[in-house]
Structures are given as structure tokens and as C-alpha cells.
Amino acid sequence: MMLFLSILFTSVFTQNILLSNYLGMCSFLSMSRELKVSFGLGLAVWFVLVSTAILNWVIYHFILLPYDLNYLRYLVFIITIATFVQLLEIFIERFFQALYHRLGIFLPLITVNCAILGVSLLMLTKQYSLILSISYAIGSGLGFLLAIVLMGAIREKLTKRAKIPKPLQGAGITLIIAGLIALAFSGFRGIS
Amino acid sequence: MISALIVVISLSVFFAFLIFMFELLFLKPQEVDLIVNKDTTLKIMTQESLLQALNSQEIFISSGCGGRGTCGKCIVEVLEGGGPVLPTETVSLSKEDLDRHVRLACQVKVMNPLSVKIDPVLLQVKKYSVKVSILEDFNHDIKQVGLDLMGSHLSFKPGQYVQLTIPPYGKMKESISRAYSIASSPSRNTEIELGIRLVPEGEMTTYIHQFLKRGDVLEITGPYGEFILDETSSRDMICIAGGSGIAPIRSILSYLAEQQSDRNILFFFGALSKRDLLLLDEMEKFRQRLKNFQFIPALSKPLEEDQWKGDSGLITEVIPRYVKDASEMEAYLCGSPGMLKAASQTLFDLHLPQERFYCDPF
Numbered sequence: 001m002m003l004f005l006s007i008l009f010t011s012v013f014t015q016n017i018l019l020s021n022y023l024g025m026c027s028f029l030s031m032s033r034e035l036k037v038s039f040g041l042g043l044a045v046w047f048v049l050v051s052t053a054i055l056n057w058v059i060y061h062f063i064l065l066p067y068d069l070n071y072l073r074y075l076v077f078i079i080t081i082a083t084f085v086q087l088l089e090i091f092i093e094r095f096f097q098a099l100y101h102r103l104g105i106f107l108p109l110i111t112v113n114c115a116i117l118g119v120s121l122l123m124l125t126k127q128y129s130l131i132l133s134i135s136y137a138i139g140s141g142l143g144f145l146l147a148i149v150l151m152g153a154i155r156e157k158l159t160k161r162a163k164i165p166k167p168l169q170g171a172g173i174t175l176i177i178a179g180l181i182a183l184a185f186s187g188f189r190g191i192s
Numbered sequence: 193m194i195s196a197l198i199v200v201i202s203l204s205v206f207f208a209f210l211i212f213m214f215e216l217l218f219l220k221p222q223e224v225d226l227i228v229n230k231d232t233t234l235k236i237m238t239q240e241s242l243l244q245a246l247n248s249q250e251i252f253i254s255s256g257c258g259g260r261g262t263c264g265k266c267i268v269e270v271l272e273g274g275g276p277v278l279p280t281e282t283v284s285l286s287k288e289d290l291d292r293h294v295r296l297a298c299q300v301k302v303m304n305p306l307s308v309k310i311d312p313v314l315l316q317v318k319k320y321s322v323k324v325s326i327l328e329d330f331n332h333d334i335k336q337v338g339l340d341l342m343g344s345h346l347s348f349k350p351g352q353y354v355q356l357t358i359p360p361y362g363k364m365k366e367s368i369s370r371a372y373s374i375a376s377s378p379s380r381n382t383e384i385e386l387g388i389r390l391v392p393e394g395e396m397t398t399y400i401h402q403f404l405k406r407g408d409v410l411e412i413t414g415p416y417g418e419f420i421l422d423e424t425s426s427r428d429m430i431c432i433a434g435g436s437g438i439a440p441i442r443s444i445l446s447y448l449a450e451q452q453s454d455r456n457i458l459f460f461f462g463a464l465s466k467r468d469l470l471l472l473d474e475m476e477k478f479r480q481r482l483k484n485f486q487f488i489p490a491l492s493k494p495l496e497e498d499q500w501k502g503d504s505g506l507i508t509e510v511i512p513r514y515v516k517d518a519s520e521m522e523a524y525l526c527g528s529p530g531m532l533k534a535a536s537q538t539l540f541d542l543h544l545p546q547e548r549f550y551c552d553p554f
Binding site: 059063064067069072075076079080082083086087090091093094097098101 | 195196199200203204207210211214215218219275276278279303
């Protein structure tokens with residue numbers, strides 16, 4: 001249980017998938033203009049990340065390993081992820097029309113969000129059990145959600161309040177903020 | 193190797209099945225209520241666009257571009273259940289439109305029960321089957337298309353247009369429809385004529401110019417449009433047209449000729465060179481039948497072999513040569529948006545009042 005919690009918190013704060021592994025940057029930078037949208041995307045990514053991590057763990061350990069098909073894992077994992085994104089897209093289109101149109105192309109693009117494939121692959125490298133993988137996936141998903149919501153809130157405030165110098169507007173200031181948040185998160189790690 | 197194939201294929205099949213079931217569960221077309229003008233309730237299917245749904249209920253909203261969201265004509269007031277306004281709509285709709293809940297019917301996807309408000313005039317619009325009775329060249333790129341209404345009657349006002357639908361052809365999978373002004377007089381209500389210019393790589397006009405044959409049966413809906421001759425007025429008229437924009441003006445002139453009108457009419461027609469002119473002999477007939485009619489073709493780039501003796505220059509340069517003060521006149525314009533914009537500015541500079549300015553851009 002302790003290990004479960006420790007992995008959960010580690011992956012949210014000290015080993016945040018976005019801010020320390022720099023995975024999933026593209027949607028993090030482009031879908032963080034408004035708090036509401038970034039929260040929606042964060043939740044969507046969280047859902048896909050957790051459900052595919054579980055499924056991928058099961059497929060890997062019960063299908064790929066026994067038949068010695070380790071090399072197929074990239075292909076199979078991507079198929080799983082693509083499927084879940086499709087399911088999610090159908091669900092959001094039916095019940096959250098506004099979010100569906102706001103996310104636009106970035107909804108299907110969750111498929112190629114590196115954070116999701118990253119978690120599925122990293123949990124294998126780290127040789128986690130199913131329970132620990134779940135905790136790792138939940139934590140990483142929350143970490144992504146936390147980071148993108150922080151970014152969304154900061155950028156929303158910035159556009160309302162701050163006068164950003166012209167050369168820094170858009171990508172420039174966003175990357176600087178991302179760096180600052182990452183720096184702050186590295187503080188969780190402490191100095192040894 | 194074989195086990196790898198089996199694993200990949202069976203996983204793919206399983207996931208495809210999962211997606212299929214999900215779609216069946218959530219995105220299956222269902223029947224929902226559509227309330228029109230708060231009094232009529234119709235049943236429509238979800239997953240279609242509102243434009244298609246209304247069409248299937250025999251309510252024909254005009255759509256110049258055939259449902260791609262580019263012409264901005266298929267406007268409907270959606271009171272309830274329209275979902276969020278899309279970026280494709282905000283381009284064509286003004287802020288007042290949005291405040292009145294005006295939407296583009298082709299961009300609204302039916303998901304929930306809807307309540308809409310539709311201009312009662314549009315509820316009068318009907319669908320007609322027509323047979324191609326005339327197919328001749330007006331000039332090198334404009335075709336005269338005569339459509340026999342096969343026994344039905346279409347009553348319209350001079351200047352209005354119809355929506356013409358052609359069946360799928362070549363690589364097209366769906367039928368296409370576009371709006372065309374009626375070029376014939378309203379007194380002939382069993383057969384109408386259109387003037388259709390070939391648009392390079394245009395899906396619709398390529399079909400009409402290359403594949404359409406006499407005797408073919410097509411569909412039209414109509415009549416539409418507020419570009420209508422003011423029959424109560426006896427003021428001096430200015431008509432301005434370019435290319436196939438001559439069509440509604442021809443309808444207006446035929447009508448006035450039948451009424452033996454003695455109104456002063458100046459008709460400016462803008463073209464590049466002589467080969468772009470059309471209906472010259474008909475204009476000559478109008479000159480004989482109408483007491484005070486003057487046809488002024490203006491060529492902006494006359495060729496040397498044209499030996500052009502008439503007016504040359506852009507239409508904006510030619511108008512002031514004939515009109516000094518437009519404050520007591522009314523104007524009817526039909527042509528490309530660019531030409532209309534320039535010509536309307538010229539007219540307003542000549543003090544034409546806004547309320548007597550009728551315009552039909554295409």
C-alpha cells in the first residue's frame with residue numbers, strides 16, 4: 001500500500017510525466033489557452049492514459065510475453081490507444097458537444113500524445129506489477145492534468161491582465177512559463 | 193511469425209468491434225422532434241445536418257454552396273437545441289444574428305430535439321421535377337438552360353432564383369445543388385430559363401456544360417430571394433450586371449416589356465472583351481419594345497479585333513458618363529461580389545439612397 005501511494009505521489013509531483021520527462025508537450029502547449037478547455041483535455045488524457053495502461057499491461061503480460069512477441073508492443077499499444085481515443089471521441093461528441101468542438105483536431109490527436117504511450121512503455125521498463133502500474137498511470141494522468149490546468153489558468157490570466165512584449169507573445173511566453181513550472185516542480189525533488 | 197499475425201489481427205478485430213458497438217450505442221440516428229415556428233411538430237433523424245433534416249421534411253432552405261458553410265445563405269433561427277455555434281458559422285454571421293440565435297442550417301448537427309423559426313415565405317417553397325428543354329450557348333462560357341416544369345406552375349417575382357440539383361456524376365458521391373437566378377419572365381410559369389456560366393473546375397457547372405443533355409430530368413426548389421423588382425415604383429432604373437448576372441435583369445426587363453412600361457431604364461453590362469457579351473439581339477428587341485430603354489455594354493479590356501466603338505473602361509468609370517445624380521433613381525445589381533462592391537460605391541457617391549439599392553451577389 002505504501003508503495004502504491006509513493007508511486008502515485010512521485011508520478012504526480014517529483015516525476016511528473018510532462019514536466020520532468022517532457023512527454024506530451026504538443027497538446028500541453030497548444031491546448032492550454034483556456035482553463036476550461038485544458039481541464040477537458042486533461043481529463044480526456046487521464047482517462048485514455050489509465051484505461052490503456054491497464055489494458056496494455058494485461059495484453060503484454062498475458063499475450064505478448066507468453067508468445068515471445070515482445071517486439072510487437074509498440075504496434076499493439078498504439079492500436080489500444082487509438083481504440084480508446086475513438087471510444088472517448090464518440091462519447092464526448094454525444095454528450096459534450098461544446099467541448100468536442102473546442103478540442104477539435106486535438107481530440108483524435110490524443111492518440112499520438114507521447115505521454116500515453118510513454119506511460120505504457122515506462123511501466124514495463126520499471127517492471128511494475130499490475131497494481132503498481134495502475135497507481136503509476138493514475139499518478140501520471142493526474143500529473144498531466146495538473147500541469148495543463150496550471151498552464152491554462154496562468155495563460156488565461158496572462159491574456160487578461162498582462163502586457164506581453166510582442167516578440168514573446170504566443171509560443172515564446174508559453175515555453176518560458178512551462179520552464180518555470182518545471183523548475184518549481186523540480187523543487188519537490190529536493191536537493192541531495 | 194504466424195502467432196504475431198494472429199495476435200495483431202485478432203486484437204484489431206476485437207477493437208474494431210468495440211468501436212462499432214460504441215457507435216451503435218451512442219451515435220445511432222434516432223428520431224427527435226423538430227418544432228417549426230412553435231406550432232408544427234415534425235419528426236427528424238439525428239446525426240444529419242439541420243439543412244438535410246429540413247429538406248427531408250420538404251422545407252427547402254436555400255443554400256448557394258450546397259451545405260459547405262461558405263455562402264452563409266441557409267440561415268435559420270434556432271431557438272432550442274442547436275448546440276454550440278461553430279467557428280465556421282461565426283464567419284458568416286454578425287453579432288446581431290448571433291443574439292437572435294440565427295444559425296447556418298448546414299452547420300447545425302441534429303443531436304437533440306430542436307425548435308426553429310423559419311420565415312413563412314420559405315415554407316411556401318416547393319420542389320419541382322423539371323425537364324431540360326433548351327440547352328444553347330449564350331456566349332463562349334454561359335449556357336442558356338431551359339427547364340420545362342412538366343405541367344406544374346412556378347409563380348415567382350422577376351429577380352428571384354431557384355436551387356437546381358443535379359445527380360451524382362463522375363467521382364461525386366452525392367447530388368450537388370446550387371442557386372441560379374431565373375432569366376425568363378414570370379408570365380411564363382410553366383417553363384423557366386437559367387443562364388449558367390462555366391466555372392473552371394466547378395462541380396456543378398462542369399456537369400451542365402459537358403454532360404447535361406436535352407430531355408434530362410432534374411430537380412429544382414424555389415422560388416427564393418429578395419432581389420425583386422419593385423413593381424409599384426415608376427422611378428428611373430439603373431441595372432448593372434456582369435457575366436451571368438444578366439439573368440435576373442433579363443427577367444426584370446422581359447416583365448417590364450410585357451407591361452409596356454415607360455420607365456427610364458439604363459442597363460450597364462460589364463465585360464472584358466466582345467466575346468463576353470451576350471443577348472445583344474435581345475437587348476435590341478427590348479430597345480424597340482420599351483420606350484425609354486438604353487443598353488450600355490462596357491468593355492474593360494477590348495481586343496484589337498473587336499474594333500470596339502462603344503464604351504470602354506471599368507463599369508465604375510462608365511456609370512458617371514451617363515448618370516450625374518442618382519438620388520431619385522433605383523438600382524438593381526447582379527454580378528460578382530467584387531464588381532458589385534465597386535459599382536455600389538459609385539452609385540452611393542452619386543447620392544443613390546440605400547433603401548432603393550437592390551443587390552444580388554453570387
